[in-house]
Amino acid sequence: QIQLVQSGGGLVQPGGSLRLSCASSGSFRSNPTIIWYRQRPGKGREWVAKYLHGPVLDYSDIVRGRFQVSRDDANDTFYLQMNNLQIEDTAKYYCNWWSGRQFYWGQGSQVTVSS
Numbered sequence: 540q541i542q543l544v545q546s547g548g549g550l551v552q553p554g555g556s557l558r559l560s561c562a563s564s565g566s567f568r569s570n571p572t573i574i575w576y577r578q579r580p581g582k583g584r585e586w587v588a589k590y591l592h593g594p595v596l597d598y599s600d601i602v603r604g605r606f607q608v609s610r611d612d613a614n615d616t617f618y619l620q621m622n623n624l625q626i627e628d629t630a631k632y633y634c635n636w637w638s639g640r641q642f643y644w645g646q647g648s649q650v651t652v653s654s
Contacts, residue, residue, distance in 0.1 A: 541566045541643055543634055548648030551624055559619040559648050561634030570639055571610060573617040577630035577650075584633070588619055602628075624652045 547559035561573060575588040588608040589597040596608055607620040617634060629652050634645040 543645035545645035556622045562616040574635045577632045579630040
C-alpha cells in the first residue's frame with residue numbers, strides 16, 4: 540500500500556526557515572514529480588510548489604523566491620525548503636503525488652509562524 544509520509548514543520552518566528560519532507564518508500568521513482576499544497580486557516584487548499592519532469596520547478600506567486608522544492612533521488616524523497624516565513628504562511632502543508640492511476644496525499648505538516 541502506497542503511503543506518503545511527511546515530516547518537518549513546527550513553530551517558527553517570522554523570517555525563519557523550515558524544511559518539509561515527503562517520502563514514499565521508493566514509490567516516487569515511477570513518477571518523480573510532486574506538488575506541495577497548503578491550507579491556511581479558513582481557506583481552501585492551494586498549491587505552492589511543483590516539481591515536474593525535467594525537472595521543471597514552479598511556484599505560486601505568494602511563495603516564489605522564498606520556497607524551494609527539491610528531490611533527493613537516492614532517498615526518493617521530496618523536500619520543501621521554506622525561507623523568510625511570514626505569519627500568512629501559517630498553514631497545514633501537504634504533498635500530493637500522482638501514481639498514474641490515482642492521487643495520493645501526505646498526512647499534512649503544520650507550519651505555524653508566530654512571534
